[in-house]
Amino acid sequence: MSDVKPSPDRRPRIVGFLCDWAVSSEGLVREDGTMRDLPSVTLIKVPCSGFIRPSWLEYALKNGADGAFVCGCPLGDCFNRLGNNLIADRVVQMRRRLERQKIQPDRVGTIFYGLHEQAEFVAAVREFSDRVAKLPAPPPPAPARKAPAAPATPAATGAPSPGGPSRPGPTEGGAGETPSGAPPGQGGS
Amino acid sequence: MYKRLLDRLLRWTLSLDVWINRIYPADFNPLYYTGGLSNLFLTVLVLSGIFLFLYYVPSFNDAYTSVQYITGAVPFGLNGVPYGQIIRGIHRYAADGFIIAILLHFFRNWFTERFRFSRDEPWISGMMLLVFAGFIGVNGYMLVWDQRAQLLVAMTGNTLAAIPIVGGALRSALFGGTGTTNLLLPRMLFLHVGPATALYVMLWWHYVRVRHPKVWPPAVWTLFSLGAVFLLSALIPAASQPLASTGAAPDRLAVDWFFLLPYVALKYVTPAWLVVLAVVIVVYGLYIPYQLPETPAAMGIRDSGIAQVVDANCTGCELCYFDCPYNAIVMVPSPHPGVTRAAQARKELAIVLESRCVECGICIGACPFEALELPGYLEEDIQGKVLDACRT
Amino acid sequence: MQEESVPYGGWIALLALVSLVSVIGMFWGELTNHRLWTGGFIGVVLIAYSFILLLLRKGGLTGV
Numbered sequence: 068m069s070d071v072k073p074s075p076d077r078r079p080r081i082v083g084f085l086c087d088w089a090v091s092s093e094g095l096v097r098e099d100g101t102m103r104d105l106p107s108v109t110l111i112k113v114p115c116s117g118f119i120r121p122s123w124l125e126y127a128l129k130n131g132a133d134g135a136f137v138c139g140c141p142l143g144d145c146f147n148r149l150g151n152n153l154i155a156d157r158v159v160q161m162r163r164r165l166e167r168q169k170i171q172p173d174r175v176g177t178i179f180y181g182l183h184e185q186a187e188f189v190a191a192v193r194e195f196s197d198r199v200a201k202l203p204a205p206p207p208p209a210p211a212r213k214a215p216a217a218p219a220t221p222a223a224t225g226a227p228s229p230g231g232p233s234r235p236g237p238t239e240g241g242a243g244e245t246p247s248g249a250p251p252g253q254g255g256s
Numbered sequence: 257m258y259k260r261l262l263d264r265l266l267r268w269t270l271s272l273d274v275w276i277n278r279i280y281p282a283d284f285n286p287l288y289y290t291g292g293l294s295n296l297f298l299t300v301l302v303l304s305g306i307f308l309f310l311y312y313v314p315s316f317n318d319a320y321t322s323v324q325y326i327t328g329a330v331p332f333g334l335n336g337v338p339y340g341q342i343i344r345g346i347h348r349y350a351a352d353g354f355i356i357a358i359l360l361h362f363f364r365n366w367f368t369e370r371f372r373f374s375r376d377e378p379w380i381s382g383m384m385l386l387v388f389a390g391f392i393g394v395n396g397y398m399l400v401w402d403q404r405a406q407l408l409v410a411m412t413g414n415t416l417a418a419i420p421i422v423g424g425a426l427r428s429a430l431f432g433g434t435g436t437t438n439l440l441l442p443r444m445l446f447l448h449v450g451p452a453t454a455l456y457v458m459l460w461w462h463y464v465r466v467r468h469p470k471v472w473p474p475a476v477w478t479l480f481s482l483g484a485v486f487l488l489s490a491l492i493p494a495a496s497q498p499l500a501s502t503g504a505a506p507d508r509l510a511v512d513w514f515f516l517l518p519y520v521a522l523k524y525v526t527p528a529w530l531v532v533l534a535v536v537i538v539v540y541g542l543y544i545p546y547q548l549p550e551t552p553a554a555m556g557i558r559d560s561g562i563a564q565v566v567d568a569n570c571t572g573c574e575l576c577y578f579d580c581p582y583n584a585i586v587m588v589p590s591p592h593p594g595v596t597r598a599a600q601a602r603k604e605l606a607i608v609l610e611s612r613c614v615e616c617g618i619c620i621g622a623c624p625f626e627a628l629e630l631p632g633y634l635e636e637d638i639q640g641k642v643l644d645a646c647r648t
Numbered sequence: 649m650q651e652e653s654v655p656y657g658g659w660i661a662l663l664a665l666v667s668l669v670s671v672i673g674m675f676w677g678e679l680t681n682h683r684l685w686t687g688g689f690i691g692v693v694l695i696a697y698s699f700i701l702l703l704l705r706k707g708g709l710t711g712v
Contacts, residue, residue, distance in 0.1 A: 082645045087557045100645065109645035113633060114560045117579070118617030123638055131646035141277065143288035146370065147616040148581040149468060154621065179282070182270040281705055334681060342687035476698045476705075483694025490688025 078107040079133035079199040083192065084123075086116040086139050088146035090180040090188040104189055105196060116140070116177075117150025121161035124175045128165070134174045134199035138188065141181045151179055171202045259548060265367040284474050290361035292473040295459075296481055297354035302452065304347040309449065311337055312399065314441035319401040320499045329495070345489020351393050353481060355514040358386055366544060373614040374465070374582065376545035381462040383541045388451050388458065393515035395444045402497035404509040409436060411519050411527075418527035465612060467583050560615035561631030563608045568595035569627035572604035576619035576628060584612035585619055598625060655707040660700055667696045 085092055092110060095102055102108045113119060116139025127135040137158065139151035155177050162172035176195055180188040276285050286293060313322040321331075327344050328336025362382065365371065371379040394412075398405045409431070416427040424434075430447075432439025463469045472478065497510060511520055521530055551559070563584075571594070577585045590605040606627070608619070620628045626635060670689040677686035705711040 080646060082642055100641075111638070111641050111645065112558075113617065113638075114557070114630070115616040115618055117621045118630070118633070119621050120623075120635075121621075123642060126639060127642045127646065130643055132642070141273065141282040141285075141288075143283045143285060144273065146368070147614065147618060148466070149579065150581070150616060150618050150621075153579055153618060157621065181273055181277075182267065183274050280702065281711070284702065284705065328683075339683055339687070341684060345687070476701045479694045479698035479701065483691045483696075483698060485691070486687050486694060487691025490684045490691060493684060 078105070079196055080131060081105075081108040081134045081136065081192070081196055081199065082127040082132045083108055083110045083135070084113050084116070084119050084137045085110045086113055086118070086137075086146075086150070089116065089138050089140045089182075090184050091182055095185060095189065102189070102192065105192060108192055108196060115147045115150040116145070116154045117147065119154055119157075121157045121164075124158070124161060125165065128170060128174055133202075134176075134195060136176045136178060136192070136195055138178050138180060141179050144181065151177075155179075170205055173198055173202060262367065262369070262548070266369065269364060269367040280476075284476050286473065286477050287360065287364055289470055289473040289477060290357055290364055292470045293357040293477060293481065294354060294361055295471045296473055296478055297350045297357055298455065300350040300482070300485065301347060301354060304343045304350065305449070305452065307340075307343050308347055311340070312445070314399070314445040316401065316436075316438065316441065316500075319399065319441055320496065323400050323496055327493075327495070341493055342486070342489050345492075345494040346485050348494040349485045349488045351396065352512070352514045353485060354389065355393065358389060362386060369548070371545035372548075374584070374612045375614060377465050378462050379545045380542060381458055383538065385455060385458050385462060386541075387538060388455055390515065392448055392451050392455075394519075395448050397512070397515065398444050399441065399448060400496050401441065401500050403500055404497045406436075406500040407509045408516070408519060409440070411522055415522070415527040415530055419531055465582055467578075467581050559632050560617060562610050562613045562615060563617065563619050564629050564631060565606050565608055566627045566629060567605070569599050569625045570594055570602065570606050571596075571598045571625050571627070572602035572606070573625070574604070574606075575622045575624065576606050579622040580619050581616070582612050582614055584609050584614070596625070599627070656703040657707070660703050660707075663696045663700045663703070667693050667700075670696065 092112065095104070096110050097103055100109045100111065102110060116137050119137050124135040124137070137154050139154055140146055142151055142155070145151040158175055158177045162175055165175065166172045178188070178191045178195070180191070273285060273287060276287060280286070282288070308326060311322055311326045313319055323344070324330065324336075325332050326337050326340035328334065328341055365379070365382075394408065398408050398412075413427045413431060416430060417423040419426060428434055430443070431437070432443050463471075473481070509516075509519075513520075518530060518534065521533070525533070572587065572590060574587055577587050585606050585608055587604040588607050590602045593600040594602055594605075606619075608628075615630065615632075617630045617633065620630055620633075622628075629635060670692040673689040674686050674693070677683065677689060701710070
């Protein structure tokens, strides 16, 4: 996170997941997925808000985003019946997990808007962005313990090096065919 | 062109939501609970119907009088059944409410296209429910055996007889003979109570592909609907028309617009045309889920593909099984252990039933072990997009 | 006194009063054998309750 440049206009970098059946993104997003009114917010379209794995929100936070949100259909009107209620529950749990890792839970959130509510959606994203901007920067990640190494290099004393020996990296992705057992670090959710 | 019409209807339907959501919080919006409202009215109908059934006599001489006895009308006054008038009114107005709720449910699910892919089964069972509900409502009006009932029987008979070849036989079968015989009312009572019970069987079919069906509306609407039904039955007491005459049937009746609309149509079209119209409407209704192109590309969304279980990672935890809104995932005894350590210890394996999967991906969100993927939205694709977003 | 701090407080109080009057009306209907009135008042009480619940929710006093 420390080697990613801060966003140019000092607005927090936000990744948003938007489901296909919720608020229409027509006219709101540019070619590259960033919102026209809020250029530091990028929207990723998914088939249903329930499709989002909470680990992806954490992945965004650990890779340079200051905040991540999911937008689904209005509660009670999910096109796939249960998706928005499920993601609401999962994100509530994710927020508690992030808090245990000393990451502010307000960095992730869920909002729910229907097809016609573009203005309310943009206002809610702006409010989310403002809220994230006010949060203090998270503490640098603590270095994981060095594995006992045969060469007699003494372990770093005092402050950890900027890169960190094994900084918590992105969750092991892909189709998961690796026989490596549980994913490393803070993987999974 | 139909697609454009449907699009416009969808936008109009959802813009109605915006108005309603200004008054009601989203989880109290009645349009999101039209199925639950229908079930509420059905329950009220069954309970009030049992009450009425205990006093109703299905014979020409006694049917009308038994209803007068229930409602405490003129010859009986205070000797009538206590609260009979209220409960009869509740039965009638809950029936109207039932049809309103069903039609709202029908139109909303049609215009918001909630019949796509494998969601056609609730649709087909729903059409059957609608037809049965209409039928039950009409012969409810016949049971009272007042002048309206007499006219309804005559009109129904004429309409059935208009069907070529089998019409006459159908009419005899329905009414127990040509003309009105003593078999008519017991038969109508059976055809009222029997199909009402059959509605629950069809409701089972309606729910079979749906997990956690919302069978009750929120409390605000339960209270409001029950209150409205009570209040209406006090303000506009449900009354019978005059007793059926022994001579010819009268030629006009007071219309209940919810159930008797097809009979009003008989003023303008001949019975044969009414039959054709009814058949066309029902057949078209059954065809609706199959009318639009099914491919996601034609719908303008990316093709997700059927959810795929990654056998190596599945631990049999059942989270996807409980979260799938369409009961498209089943757990089977694991035929072989998985590859990851957690998966090696599994007793069960998740299987996606392709015929039921609507490619929504909710199971992917549920799985903590990366054992499910949507081919069109792989985990690595999503992570790639997130990384791109973090770099802009 | 409470009404400024509780949104819709006035409306909730009014509806509660209507419900109370209706309950008295229910008893009266029972005692004077006007059973239609009893049924009507039951309806009024239920409708009033539904609006009280709605206003409590909108006022933030109950619910999510």
